Amino acid sequence: MEKSSVEIFDENYARVLERIAEAAVKSGRKSEDITLLAATKTVEVGVINHAIESGIKYIGENRVQEFLSKEPDLLPVHKHFIGHLQTNKVKDIVGRVELIHSVDSYHLAKEISKQALRSGKVCDILVEINVGLEESKFGFSPENATESIAELSSLDGIRLRGLMAIPPVCDSSSANIKFFEQLYKLFIDIKAEKIDNSNIDILSMGMSDDFECAIRCGATMVRLGTALFGKRNYNV
Ligand SMILES: *Cc1c(COP(=O)(O)O)cnc(C)c1O
Numbered sequence: 616m617e618k619s620s621v622e623i624f625d626e627n628y629a630r631v632l633e634r635i636a637e638a639a640v641k642s643g644r645k646s647e648d649i650t651l652l653a654a655t656k657t658v659e660v661g662v663i664n665h666a667i668e669s670g671i672k673y674i675g676e677n678r679v680q681e682f683l684s685k686e687p688d689l690l691p692v693h694k695h696f697i698g699h700l701q702t703n704k705v706k707d708i709v710g711r712v713e714l715i716h717s718v719d720s721y722h723l724a725k726e727i728s729k730q731a732l733r734s735g736k737v738c739d740i741l742v743e744i745n746v747g748l749e750e751s752k753f754g755f756s757p758e759n760a761t762e763s764i765a766e767l768s769s770l771d772g773i774r775l776r777g778l779m780a781i782p783p784v785c786d787s788s789s790a791n792i793k794f795f796e797q798l799y800k801l802f803i804d805i806k807a808e809k810i811d812n813s814n815i816d817i818l819s820m821g822m823s824d825d826f827e828c829a830i831r832c833g834a835t836m837v838r839l840g841t842a843l844f845g846k847r848n849y850n851v
Pocket of ligand 1: 656697
């Protein structure tokens with residue numbers, strides 16, 4: 616008999632927790648120092664709620680419409696937005712999620728600031744770095760990151776919490792080490808600058824194929840979809 620989505624999750628989740636703990640120890644940290652975020656695009660609410668009941672505390676969605684349609688039925692959980700966000704949809708997201716990982720332009724940050732001020736809230740954000748300088752990906756180039764971040768931080772209504780990146784797809788997880796190391800260095804540099812409106816403590820990097828490597832390079836948050844829920848039938 617084919618396994619149900621819930622059974623697949625249960626098996627994977629136990630294994631993922633072990634792998635995170637091992638990688639954390641190898642980087643001289645504890646597993647509690649690494650936040651596991653379940654990337655839940657295309658995953659049904661029933662399965663997400665099962666994951667939450669099993670111990671998942673953070674979820675991240677990629678698409679505004681999908682997030683809004685699932686949100687009313689979700690059990691209590693920390694909700695993050697991790698996909699590319701269009702400025703005209705910012706108003707639907709600010710106030711509904713705790714953290715936006717994917718701030719990839721000044722223009723977007725400005726809109727988040729505006730909507731946050733309008734609703735009297737402060738919105739936590741990560742700045743997305745296009746670490747592989749890929750045309751198909753969003754984000755600031757590592758070279759301009761420090762400058763761009765200084766510019767963003769002057770906006771009211773947002774609080775900078777750190778960096779996020781999606782390095783190039785590589786055939787071996789160790790191939791991404793140089794990108795992860797580059798991101799970690801940038802994270803430390805930015806932290807050291809003690810920028811206004813910031814509290815830099817999150818380095819969101821590492822996905823199903825490379826999360827152990829990311830943790831060993833200093834990730835504080837990993838975003839896992841496939842490793843938890845199994846293969847999706849399409850790419851997002
Ligand atoms: C889908 C997605 C993930 C998880 O990807 P997997 O390879 O399935 O673990 C992480 N981050 C973002 C931004 C995603 O869109």
